[in-house]
Amino acid sequence: MIVGAHDWTGQLAANGLVEPIYLSPAVKKQFPAYTLNAFSYGLAVKKLYGVPTQIENIGLVVNTSLVKVPTTFAQLEKEALAYKKKVHAAFGIAVQQGANGDAYHMYPFFSGLGGYIFGTNSAGNLDPSNIGVANKAFLKNAGLIDKWNKEGLINAALTYDTAQNAFLKKQAAFYITGPWASQVLEQSGIKFKIIQLPKIVDASVPFLGVQGAMVTKYADPHGVGGLAADFVTNYLTTPAAQLSLAIANGRYPANTVAGKGVHDPVLAEFGKAGAGGVPMPNIPQMNSVWADLGAAWVKATKGSGATPAKTAFSAAARSIADKIG
């Protein structure tokens, strides 16, 4: 069996490397529908290939001793820009991109403006021919990206280290990151609260990452097919197993019953910040999306000399369509 992220499912299943898993309805009820969906894949009929164990998502970390927790995006913009002016920083919100971009961290902004990656077809499956990177609703709102670039709210030059550093050294009051940074945040002594990015035009939902266990096709030849399926299906789905795994890894468990046993306030806040989130598309065609989407954000938010967002994202949509073929 292997343990991995849900967006491996498409590639693994397309290569015939994982076995289908069957859960009883009673067990399925204990998991949010999107987590089971994240591990499902199939061109004609979707089958479940893995058992979700943990979920993670990014959220907006607010330094509550420097600014008030914003309830609307307009309030966030005002506070971020005011603080930026006060400390003479080069950006309002610390979110990492780098020269090659980071579509994962920019997704809340993307979804808030009406963007989506792949649409769904009539059977409810992701449709790689329906690319929503430059859909009409998003292009209508894309002018906001140019506004943010001009006023310096977002700066593409920030990387993982410089963004974290900026928040810890109080150069920025807002920081977008995930539960992997919770230890650093807790040890920094800063008073913070984690919320979902406020709604821009639509809800600014983050990408949801689900980790889980899958049974490989090598279990049968080694004579442990039944055992592996037993371990994954009957043991790893129990609330006790889910909770202990999640606590050991510093993440939120996928099982909702186990979730009631999570007492870490930071994790709970991250969990709430993921409400309504979109699981990362798990089809193999997603490989062709990351680079172009990240690059479009970098081109549109790199400060002076930035490309207008409409042009950048339309070009990205065209190039993704070319690559997927």
Added chain:
Amino acid sequence: MSSAAHPVVPAGAPRGALVARLISTFSGTVGVVAKLAFLSASNALAIWAIYVLLTRHHWVAVGLLAAATGLIDLVYLSSRRLALPAKFLVPGTALVIGLQVVPIIYTVRVAFTNYSTGHIATKSDAIKQIEVTSLQPPANGKTYTMGVARDSAGKVVLILQDDATKKDFVGTETSLTPLPASDVKVAGGQIASAKGYTVLSGIALFELDKTLQTYVVPVGKAGIRPATTSTALELEPTLRYDAKRDAFIKLSDGTVYRDNGKGEYAHGADALEPGWKANVGTKNFSRIIHDPIVRSPFLRVFAWTFVFAASVVLISFSVGLFLAIALDKKGMRFRSVYRSILIVPWAIPGFLSLLVWAGLLNDQFGVVNRIFHISIPWLFGANWARVSCILVSTWLTVPFFFLVSLGTLQSIPEELTEAARVDGGGPWQIFRRVTLPLLLVAVAPLMISSFALNFNNFNNIYLLTGGGPFSGSSAVAGSTDILISYTYKIAIATGKGNDYGLASAVTIIVFFITAAISTIGFSRTRVLEDIA
């Protein structure tokens, strides 16, 4: 003192005596014992490898390995004079064949297949997987708690309890018979015992795994199959494999999915997953020529790769030579300190220094822009990113040429430069007419190999800029992508991802380009030798 760097004149007396003593020791019994020990070890390894290969039926590999081992034994145990050169050549040749020739042969083989996501299995594996994934629970399909048991005759049966109705059954491969509820006891969600049957658990149960993998209790059109060691459910196939026609037939509407020669079963554009690795002839090579995504940036990327490699080599050589001449003055104080400092860029692992440079050159927060109060977009602008790649690669390569030039300069006999000065030559003329040609004889081959290395220098480009800011003209290739990083991006980040067949094909083309350039370069160094 610089005698340690002198390659030609042998060292002084004490070292010579030690070498002579070592030679005499190893020519006697000690040498023979050592030789037999090494040969025994290598033969033992070969026999073990042959045994493993035999159990997996790799006959060609067994034959080649046996022949190679026999040859090595023959060479080292023979006392003929003819075998003497072979004794020196065998280890190097074996390593070249094992670590260079075999990967090249494998790459060429892969280039003619469609090895990529969805096409990595063998055909029989793919058929098996399609059959497994085509099983679907029927509408209102039942799920069961299952216990594996043996009946009085010792045959394996399944004791089943329907999860919904709690009715008990015993299932064999031919029938499903109900059992009275009193006969079956369930404890802790598992079948604990059944009258007339011995319920198995522990090792006895796990040993039956292979039997259970294919165990089906027929129920109408569907069948009850074990899902784990304690549950079972009804599953019915939605596809049927017809071995005679080598096709899958969808049972609901009779659609036929045929082997379409491209490594998948398909009905028109509708393909079944997984596919398998199939030979596709020259399709990958024709894709390089015809597919606009692959073809359009090829010339631009090739031109930039050539410029990058040539610039790095020429600039590094010039700067290294300049530093070597500057530090070659006898009697200069702290000379060893300067030399140690100059070797540091080469000594630090490239992975670390490249990542640090990527941070230093960040145009908003990097140290370089802050110290000099400039705002050059080192990594964000297309042309500046190229300059950064060349500068950082030069920084990494200068120590190498510095050391090489230092050594070669000291091997040029002083009499030649003395004679030139007596004849009335100025310093620049002496350098150009005497020093440089002699230097180039030794250094030119190193420059060519450095060129070939930088032509394929994936690390320096990918770690610093990741292939560079995206240019508008290409979906895949960035502004600083060289052929090898561009190949990597095509393989990993297009289509369904991981197209090893296409990547191998592009690699072969890059190999021919590099080989051509190197051959031309080497043939010209031979001309230099004549001049010298």
